[in-house]
């Protein structure tokens with residue numbers, strides 16, 4: 385299968401800190417791929433390089449066959465790449481469906497006044513379909529800030545879907561969710577992948593979700609790739625076990 389995304393020999397420094405070092409990975413089109421690793425391993429830095437927020441010192445990033453290494457962040461939506469963030473970035477006072485529709489307008493890069501125009505029936509119909517996909521249809525007219533946290537996370541996902549992405553970069557979609565909410569998220573992501581053909585790259589600490597949905601997992605530690613493979617392969621990899629046990633020992637002082 386073709387690569388949806390590939391990073392080759394990417395190096396990113398912050399002053400004297402090498403955040404990611406000679407990092408390469410490939411995300412196959414149509415797959416769910418997880419990027420995991422202990423705190424500070426470099427996962428967010430990888431996401432920020434892909435989204436073009438950070439400019440790596442060396443290396444190459446290719447999306448759907450196109451070298452994006454020199455492109456600005458706003459060019460990524462046009463290439464079919466959408467991203468969610470660890471911290472929710474919703475319009476709290478607007479309704480759920482307005483938030484999703486604004487996601488579509490953000491993608492189209494329309495001006496401010498354009499965004500205030502009444503929504504076209506096509507935009508509304510698309511937003512309704514996304515609310516169905518994410519299980520938010522019964523909350524369409526509720527203000528974003530009156531949703532519970534789990535549904536606010538789903539709304540963030542729904543907004544990213546409004547740009548009709550081919551590749552979604554999800555930054556800790558399960559953080560702060562309860563077990564039942566994680567199961568629901570698992571079903572939604574599996575459905576987006578299998579029925580709608582969306583390739584997903586996620587950074588996630590919740591192993592219940594990572595092990596259940598990923599076709600492939602890449603493991604980072606101290607900015608370097610230490611393992612890659614199927615969930616079964618990664619779970620039993622000695623360097624992964626060592627990295628996680630080491631991190632746990634450090635956090636217990």
Ligand SMILES: Nc1ncnc2c1ncn2[C@@H]1O[C@H](COP(=O)(O)OP(=O)(O)OP(=O)(O)O)[C@@H](O)[C@H]1O
Nearest residue numbers: 398401402403421422423424425426427428429430
């Ligand atoms: N903007 C920045 N300025 C300076 N150092 C940074 C910056 N962003 C990241 N770093 C450093 O780069 C390294 C990798 O950080 P990064 O946030 O990518 O890790 P992470 O794996 O996403 O961690 P977490 O799981 O805690 O979110 C860390 O040492 C971090 O302190």
